[in-house]
Each structure stands twice: as structure tokens, then as C-alpha cells.
Amino acid sequence: MFGQVVDAKLIKGKLTISWKGLIQVNFFLDHYGRNWYMIEFTSEEDVDVVLEGRPWYVKG
Numbered sequence: 001m002f003g004q005v006v007d008a009k010l011i012k013g014k015l016t017i018s019w020k021g022l023i024q025v026n027f028f029l030d031h032y033g034r035n036w037y038m039i040e041f042t043s044e045e046d047v048d049v050v051l052e053g054r055p056w057y058v059k060g
Contacts, residue, residue: 006058011037014058022049 012029019027023046030038041047 005035008037011058015039019050019054022054 008029008031015027015029023041023043025041025043025046027042027046028040030040032038039050041050
């Protein structure tokens, strides 16, 4: 995440809503300091869906 500080719960919630029906399995969000987050998927297909241009922005 770059820009303003955003709470991890907000990020997880917004992405869950954005990806509902697009990804097959739940994902994990890890916070690594002030503005660094990692999203972990358990399905390679879900990674492909997200990387192919599905929404992944939170608050713009």
C-alpha cells in the first residue's frame, strides 16, 4: 500500500467485497509494518484472476 495509512481490517474487507464471486478460496492478509501488506492465496487460479486485472485497489 502506498499513500495514506489504511487499517488492515479495512483492506481485507474491501478486497473481500471486490473479489466476491471472482476468487474461489479465501485469502490471507499479513501486515509487515507501516505501509507494507502481503496477500496470500491458497489457490493459483485465484492469483491469476487477481493479477489479470481484477480490482485490487482500496480507497483509490
